[in-house]
Amino acid sequence: MRVILDTDVVVSGLRSPSGASRLVLLAIREGAVTLLASVAIMLEYEAFLKRPANLAAAGASTTGVGVFLDGLASVAEPVAHGFVRPFPGADRWRTAAPGRHGTVGLVKWAAHVHP
Numbered sequence: 543m544r545v546i547l548d549t550d551v552v553v554s555g556l557r558s559p560s561g562a563s564r565l566v567l568l569a570i571r572e573g574a575v576t577l578l579a580s581v582a583i584m585l586e587y588e589a590f591l592k593r594p595a596n597l598a599a600a601g602a603s604t605t606g607v608g609v610f611l612d613g614l615a616s617v618a619e620p621v622a623h624g625f626v627r628p629f630p631g632a633d634r635w636r637t638a639a640p641g642r643h644g645t646v647g648l649v650k651w652a653a654h655v656h657p
Contacts, residue, residue, distance in 0.1 A: 544576045544619070552587050556600040556610065570617060579618040587611060 547566065554563035569575040590596060591607045602610075 543574075544578055546578050546583065546621075549583075549586050549590050552614075553590050553596055556591060556602065556607075557596065570614070573617070577614065577618040578621045579615065580621055584611060584615055584618075587614070 545566075551563045551566060554561055555567040556564075558564060566575065570577045588607065588611055591600075591602075591611070592604050597603065597607070
């Protein structure tokens with residue numbers, strides 16, 4: 543399975559060691575799931591993970607977050623993405639990362655993902 547993780551999943555995965563989001567991160571580390579990521583997505587992960595409230599909740603440091611993100615980037619498949627409207631007339635943009643080898647899933651609610 544190839545996925546793009548919503549930032550909430552990454553943040554939750556670090557904040558809660560026993561949650562479903564952590565299972566998704568572990569599946570990525572073990573190679574059971576392929577993470578797709580762009581520079582923009584990685585920068586968003588970094589911005590949210592380094593917020594003081596998230597650092598405190600995860601018991602992490604900015605250095606530790608950097609190490610985590612380096613590891614995440616090392617196993618991710620790089621992709622370029624564009625911005626598209628989810629449906630005609632929508633007022634919000636969403637990212638779209640078309641896969642070279644099939645459908646790409648956006649993991650927003652990790653509880654619905656079964657490793």
